[in-house]
Amino acid sequence: MSDNPTKKKEKIPRQPMAEQEPQVRRHNFDEVPFGYSDEVALLEAQRCLQCKKPPCMAGCPVEIDIPGFIKLVAEGDFIGGARKIKETNTLPAICGRVCPQETQCEVVCVLAKKGDPVAIGRLERFVADYERKSGDIQIPKKASSSGKRAAVVGSGPAGLTIAGDLVKMGHAVTIFEGLHKPGGVLIYGIPEFRLPKAIVDAEVDYLKKLGAEIRPNVVIGRGKTVDDLLAEGYDAVFLGVGAGAPVFMNIPGENLSGIYSANEYLTRSNLMKAYRFPDYDTPIALGKNVAVLGGGNVAMDSVRTALRLGADNAYIVYRRSKTELPARIEEIHHAEEEGVQFKFLTNPVEFIGGEKGWVTGMKCIQMELGEPDDSGRRRPIPIKGSEFVIDVDMVVVAIGTQANPVVPATTPGLETNRWGYIVADPQTGATSRKGVYAGGDIVRGSATVIEAMGDAKRAARAINEYLKTL
Amino acid sequence: MLNEVIENTKLSDIVVRMVIEAPDIADTRKAGQFVVLMIDEKGERIPLTIVDSDAAKGTLAIIYQVVGKTTAQLAEMRAGDRLFSVLGPLGRPTEIENFGTVVSVGGGVGIGVAYPITKALKEAGNKVISIIGARTKNILILEEELKAISDKLLISTDDGSYGHHGFVSDILQNLITSGEKIDRVYAIGPVPMMRVVCEVTRPHKIPTVVSLNPIMVDATGMCGACRVAVGGKTQFACVDGPEFDGHEVDFALLATRLRMYCDQEKQATESTRCTCHER
Ligand SMILES: Cc1cc2nc3c(=O)[nH]c(=O)nc-3n(C[C@H](O)[C@H](O)[C@H](O)COP(=O)(O)OP(=O)(O)OC[C@H]3O[C@@H](n4cnc5c(N)ncnc54)[C@H](O)[C@@H]3O)c2cc1C
Ligand SMILES: Cc1cc2nc3c(=O)[nH]c(=O)nc-3n(C[C@H](O)[C@H](O)[C@H](O)COP(=O)(O)OP(=O)(O)OC[C@H]3O[C@@H](n4cnc5c(N)ncnc54)[C@H](O)[C@@H]3O)c2cc1C
Ligand code: SF4
Ligand code: SF4
Ligand code: FES
Numbered sequence: 115m116s117d118n119p120t121k122k123k124e125k126i127p128r129q130p131m132a133e134q135e136p137q138v139r140r141h142n143f144d145e146v147p148f149g150y151s152d153e154v155a156l157l158e159a160q161r162c163l164q165c166k167k168p169p170c171m172a173g174c175p176v177e178i179d180i181p182g183f184i185k186l187v188a189e190g191d192f193i194g195g196a197r198k199i200k201e202t203n204t205l206p207a208i209c210g211r212v213c214p215q216e217t218q219c220e221v222v223c224v225l226a227k228k229g230d231p232v233a234i235g236r237l238e239r240f241v242a243d244y245e246r247k248s249g250d251i252q253i254p255k256k257a258s259s260s261g262k263r264a265a266v267v268g269s270g271p272a273g274l275t276i277a278g279d280l281v282k283m284g285h286a287v288t289i290f291e292g293l294h295k296p297g298g299v300l301i302y303g304i305p306e307f308r309l310p311k312a313i314v315d316a317e318v319d320y321l322k323k324l325g326a327e328i329r330p331n332v333v334i335g336r337g338k339t340v341d342d343l344l345a346e347g348y349d350a351v352f353l354g355v356g357a358g359a360p361v362f363m364n365i366p367g368e369n370l371s372g373i374y375s376a377n378e379y380l381t382r383s384n385l386m387k388a389y390r391f392p393d394y395d396t397p398i399a400l401g402k403n404v405a406v407l408g409g410g411n412v413a414m415d416s417v418r419t420a421l422r423l424g425a426d427n428a429y430i431v432y433r434r435s436k437t438e439l440p441a442r443i444e445e446i447h448h449a450e451e452e453g454v455q456f457k458f459l460t461n462p463v464e465f466i467g468g469e470k471g472w473v474t475g476m477k478c479i480q481m482e483l484g485e486p487d488d489s490g491r492r493r494p495i496p497i498k499g500s501e502f503v504i505d506v507d508m509v510v511v512a513i514g515t516q517a518n519p520v521v522p523a524t525t526p527g528l529e530t531n532r533w534g535y536i537v538a539d540p541q542t543g544a545t546s547r548k549g550v551y552a553g554g555d556i557v558r559g560s561a562t563v564i565e566a567m568g569d570a571k572r573a574a575r576a577i578n579e580y581l582k583t584l
Numbered sequence: 585m586l587n588e589v590i591e592n593t594k595l596s597d598i599v600v601r602m603v604i605e606a607p608d609i610a611d612t613r614k615a616g617q618f619v620v621l622m623i624d625e626k627g628e629r630i631p632l633t634i635v636d637s638d639a640a641k642g643t644l645a646i647i648y649q650v651v652g653k654t655t656a657q658l659a660e661m662r663a664g665d666r667l668f669s670v671l672g673p674l675g676r677p678t679e680i681e682n683f684g685t686v687v688s689v690g691g692g693v694g695i696g697v698a699y700p701i702t703k704a705l706k707e708a709g710n711k712v713i714s715i716i717g718a719r720t721k722n723i724l725i726l727e728e729e730l731k732a733i734s735d736k737l738l739i740s741t742d743d744g745s746y747g748h749h750g751f752v753s754d755i756l757q758n759l760i761t762s763g764e765k766i767d768r769v770y771a772i773g774p775v776p777m778m779r780v781v782c783e784v785t786r787p788h789k790i791p792t793v794v795s796l797n798p799i800m801v802d803a804t805g806m807c808g809a810c811r812v813a814v815g816g817k818t819q820f821a822c823v824d825g826p827e828f829d830g831h832e833v834d835f836a837l838l839a840t841r842l843r844m845y846c847d848q849e850k851q852a853t854e855s856t857r858c859t860c861h862e863r
Binding site: 293294333337360368369372381386387392393397518519 | 609611622626628629668671673801802804805806808809843845848
């Protein structure tokens with residue numbers, strides 16, 4: 115036994131987060147984990163070795179001072195911890211919940227080499243929640259007014275982040291959002307049980323308090339275009355419009371009733387609150403045997419929503435195997451606990467319809483894994499003659515999204531790549547059009563919240579420089 | 585005030601015309617485009633065609649038929665009330681050209697949807713023949729307004745209470761048989777009506793444009809709720825339409841998809857009779 119503080123720290127195991135029991139939570143939309151208590155957070159924070167050259171920071175796209183904030187937590191200064199994070203990340207309550215920490219900051223934590231990494235995400239969530247509940251939210255100092263105006267198109271994580279940064283730099287900012295409620299995927303896509311909407315609303319309120327103007331119900335490209343914004347006197351435009359167009363399988367029967375894109379299914383449930391129908395007016399199909407196609411976060415969110423809406427059998431149908439599932443590990447784990455059934459190496463080839471044009475079955479083919487493809491993952495190959503039918507009365511297609519062409523199609527000279535994504539400089543977000551910047555999913559294809567925010571931070575700096583030249 | 589109801593006037597027992605303050609939309613909208621509105625935060629997003637607008641006053645007009653919960657609530661609003669949200673203009677504008685002679689066929693509340701298109705076609709120099717029809721005389725709308733912008737106006741009612749006893753498609757058939765040279769037909773109304781009109785024009789190869797009304801959610805191309813099959817290809821009516829080549833549309837699919845929430849809507853309206861099947 116030694117008194118070496120490092121050794122002592124190593125004895126503290128990674129602290130679990132208390133959560134609702136699977137059998138309870140699969141029937142409600144309340145958030146699954148309860149979050150850390152003060153005591154547990156203190157204990158977890160003590161595990162951090164306060165590395166001199168912390169590798170964890172390089173794993174965070176917005177360069178949070180991770181040891182810095184964790185040190186404050188360990189000292190019991192939770193509000194200080196939150197403010198430390200907010201120096202570089204405006205949305206910690208959100209990132210703490212939805213970042214894929216296992217591939218971002220935690221994977222490179224030194225403790226991960228020998229055992230479990232510090233629970234950076236859980237601590238981040240803890241301090242952010244602590245600050246919000248305390249009501250002790252600081253409105254940071256803004257630079258003096260530059261007299262310049264910026265238009266932000268889209269209010270997802272990219273749009274919210276850049277709006278906050280540009281306001282703090284002294285510019286007047288207006289966000290234009292197509293939907294009636296700001297937040298992007300955070301509002302319409304990610305369900306309440308994973309990211310309570312009150313948290314997103316609080317962030318949007320904070321932004322308004324900072325002085326950003328938000329104009330919902332404006333689709334840029336319909337009515338007003340990007341060029342109209344520039345003509346109206348906006349000095350720069352940031353496009354954070356996401357990759358919101360759904361992709362379908364393009365197999366027979368896909369337009370049968372009861373077959374949804376994940377975007378529609380989740381938008382009905384989350385944005386329109388169809389899970390509270392008829393208190394809210396928007397209806398949603400209540401499938402008993404539901405197949406969700408795909409294996410990412412979107413698929414997990416859809417399948418767990420279906421369970422909560424009363425499905426007896428909720429399947430994930432995925433054409434590769436478990437190791438290739440792209441969803442966050444925590445989501446897969448939660449889905450398994452809640453009783454989601456996984457059908458790996460299975461690919462639908464046709465939907466079968468019954469009475470009234472409603473889907474009744476899905477013909478699938480068994481797959482096997484072949485040689486690695488371009489993405490480095492082993493390519494799934496159909497096994498001849500292995501077709502079989504799964505009985506379903508609802509299907510959610512969650513195999514990806516693509517660029518919505520509305521903005522590119524109405525902005526002459528805006529360069530896009532062959533998939534329709536906007537071409538932007540990775541360091542600055544500058545597009546082929548002067549004064550027009552872009553970031554997030556509309557540039558990267560479907561990526562993550564924190565990557566969208568990272569893009570926005572870099573673009574904010576570039577726009578700030580650009581505005582100085584005007 | 586933005587989204588304020590300026591007037592809400594009954595055109596018949598079941599059809600209402602509403603004027604809303606929405607200057608940005610009034611400024612930029614074109615014939616054939618629509619808005620999505622919500623009455624309150626818990627409401628559904630429902631698409632309605634922009635029937636007219638007054639850029640000077642910053643207002644636009646919609647004409648809607650009361651079919652379910654949202655439209656019933658809408659009918660109860662009064663001047664001075666405010667809608668929670670109005671989004672638009674959405675959808676592709678109608679392609680307006682001087683085609684020669686065009687026939688605009690409107691059925692039921694579809695007459696309202698046809699009105700702005702008919703008006704724009706007239707302004708573009710076309711000879712315009714309008715055919716309008718309804719179940720019965722007292723729910724027929726916009727007769728005077730269409731008369732003013734049409735070279736000829738023909739009317740039918742299903743029950744024979746006014747005009748031709750029968751369907752708008754019969755009148756169109758007679759017109760074709762009588763040798764009228766028709767360059768283009770617009771058909772807007774209930775799904776069965778549009779389908780029959782397309783069958784009438786198909787053998788004569790008269791280009792026929794229909795305006796489709798599938799169920800929508802975002803109406804910006806994000807969800808795919810509005811997908812329709814046109815020429816065997818899936819299209820999103822909110823961004824690729826709402827107007828399509830009627831000879832290529834799979835009307836049976838549209839009709840089944842429109843019935844998707846029949847049972848639930850019954851629950852929402854607490855009415856004993858669902859109107860879905862009539863549409
Ligand atoms: C169901 C789901 C679950 C996910 N889970 C995770 C997760 O756990 N962790 C994670 O890191 N990432 C997750 N992601 C991915 C992540 O949400 C996205 O990468 C991120 O939201 C992209 O941010 P963004 O700001 O680029 O765009 P978005 O969040 O897509 O926001 C774009 C906004 O722009 C608006 N808009 C679009 N076009 C226009 C226009 N023409 N005019 C005006 N407004 C317009 C849209 O309405 C939308 O509000 C998930 C995605 C989905 C769909
Ligand atoms: C592009 C477009 C333009 C339209 N223009 C007009 C118009 O000018 N005047 C008019 O009276 N109607 C119009 N409609 C139809 C109108 O949107 C529906 O009648 C309305 O949504 C019904 O809402 P509800 O709550 O009253 O009825 P509900 O009880 O919700 O539904 C009754 C029926 O209306 C249809 N419906 C329900 N929700 C939607 C939805 N979100 N989108 C489309 N249809 C739906 C379904 O067939 C449903 O079975 C248009 C539809 C589209 C897509
Ligand atoms: S923002 Fe995301 S990546 Fe960065 S430290 Fe927090 S959880 Fe990790
Ligand atoms: S790498 Fe891990 S232990 Fe080191 S500072 Fe970062 S979180 Fe702490
Ligand atoms: S209504 Fe959502 S894509 Fe058309």
